[in-house]
Amino acid sequence: MGVLAYAVAGWLVIVGALGMLRSRNLVQATVALSVAQSGTYVFLLAIGYQWSATAPVFSSGSPPTNQVVDPVVQAMALTDIVVSAMVTALLLALTIQIEKTHRTLDPDELQRLKG
Amino acid sequence: MNRRARLSVFGLGAAGLAVLFALALAGMPDFGTSDHPYRDLAVPAAVAHDTANVVSSVNFDQRALDTLGEEVILLSAVVGATALLRPTPHETQRPPAPGGRVLDGTILMAYLLLPLTTLIGLDVVVHGHLTPGGGFQGGVVLATALHLLYLAGRYESLARLRPLDWYVWVEGSSAASFAGIGLVGLGLGSGFLANVAPHGSFQNLLSAGTVPILNVVTGGAVAGGAVVLLAQFLNQALGTTPQAAQKSAG
Amino acid sequence: MSAALIVVALTLVAIGGATVVFTTDPARQAVTLSVFGLLLTLLFFVLQAPDVALSQLVVGAALVPLMVMLTVRKINQRSR
Numbered sequence: 001m002g003v004l005a006y007a008v009a010g011w012l013v014i015v016g017a018l019g020m021l022r023s024r025n026l027v028q029a030t031v032a033l034s035v036a037q038s039g040t041y042v043f044l045l046a047i048g049y050q051w052s053a054t055a056p057v058f059s060s061g062s063p064p065t066n067q068v069v070d071p072v073v074q075a076m077a078l079t080d081i082v083v084s085a086m087v088t089a090l091l092l093a094l095t096i097q098i099e100k101t102h103r104t105l106d107p108d109e110l111q112r113l114k115g
Numbered sequence: 116m117n118r119r120a121r122l123s124v125f126g127l128g129a130a131g132l133a134v135l136f137a138l139a140l141a142g143m144p145d146f147g148t149s150d151h152p153y154r155d156l157a158v159p160a161a162v163a164h165d166t167a168n169v170v171s172s173v174n175f176d177q178r179a180l181d182t183l184g185e186e187v188i189l190l191s192a193v194v195g196a197t198a199l200l201r202p203t204p205h206e207t208q209r210p211p212a213p214g215g216r217v218l219d220g221t222i223l224m225a226y227l228l229l230p231l232t233t234l235i236g237l238d239v240v241v242h243g244h245l246t247p248g249g250g251f252q253g254g255v256v257l258a259t260a261l262h263l264l265y266l267a268g269r270y271e272s273l274a275r276l277r278p279l280d281w282y283v284w285v286e287g288s289s290a291a292s293f294a295g296i297g298l299v300g301l302g303l304g305s306g307f308l309a310n311v312a313p314h315g316s317f318q319n320l321l322s323a324g325t326v327p328i329l330n331v332v333t334g335g336a337v338a339g340g341a342v343v344l345l346a347q348f349l350n351q352a353l354g355t356t357p358q359a360a361q362k363s364a365g
Numbered sequence: 366m367s368a369a370l371i372v373v374a375l376t377l378v379a380i381g382g383a384t385v386v387f388t389t390d391p392a393r394q395a396v397t398l399s400v401f402g403l404l405l406t407l408l409f410f411v412l413q414a415p416d417v418a419l420s421q422l423v424v425g426a427a428l429v430p431l432m433v434m435l436t437v438r439k440i441n442q443r444s445r
Contacts, residue, residue, distance in 0.1 A: 035401070055415050058167045085429055093195070093200050096439055348431075
């Protein structure tokens, strides 16, 4: 069962890369990149998990204890999510510009438009 | 190379990656292990600074420099998208489109949910050091609350009720305040972005020093940034007329 | 109990990822991406990460699909 979490993370990265490869449209490629990046979030959180541990937030009902899941990888995943969204936004803006100048969004077509 | 060749090369690469990944996993601790050295260091440090939400403590107190870098990334992405999505000289401002109807139920829901979502966003931002949440999450919730106006009416009403200069100003000044608070820490003899405000007592609203202040500042920056970013996309998709379909010079 | 929940959430995420990638129409991909974001939120919640789950929900289920839909609309507008 432990292998399943890491396997799903690897599967998401590979499926995202396959999507970028098979795409007929730059928007499809951008969405596939987004899927590949979510594989890294799953990987980070899988590293930090501990059986029967709670979330790293303390309240009057749960006093401070060391038996919580790892908060450092959660902070990393948070930064990861924000940066991925910004990259996706910039890629989509670039896609709009490419469509304005080249009138096509097929990656195979775009390869031939040189010079 | 054609698609078939590309897919076969990908197949080889993916197989190699899977093998290497499996080999690497064999040397890692098991899933769900109780051996987490970073956690054993981060949690006592957060409790020592009276922060109930350890992830917020890591983000805004122990590794605040990374969050400043993230703010700069957000700012640069918004600037980049604004520069890329400027309307070309051929694209003119679109006159309000006639027709279109919004269901009364949708209008009612949007008007009910707008103040509610704004309050929830403010709550998530302000209580970031006590409950799960914080500046980023609350900031985006505030930005989506504003765009409920678009759901309830037309794009033109949203554009009239959303003076973009205000949001640009809020975003820029909030990002600058983040660095400014860091410099205060430097000026008081500690490090850059050190937690120099009074710590208060655990689980009170006024606790954890600079963490709630940085949360509010980040919330403002993210909300302003998200509104400006979405405004560029909305303007391109809904606010400008399409270029005529002919081979233009551009 | 929690092990079963984690297994179910992981399987749903794996299926969701494949669904997003193998959707052909970009406009439909925006909707599938939104649902995938929701499944990821559930997974992060089950893995005891509420901060990350909140972040993924607002960004991956609201912000990014909206931008994808606006991009698709802009592109289809011009090629009509």
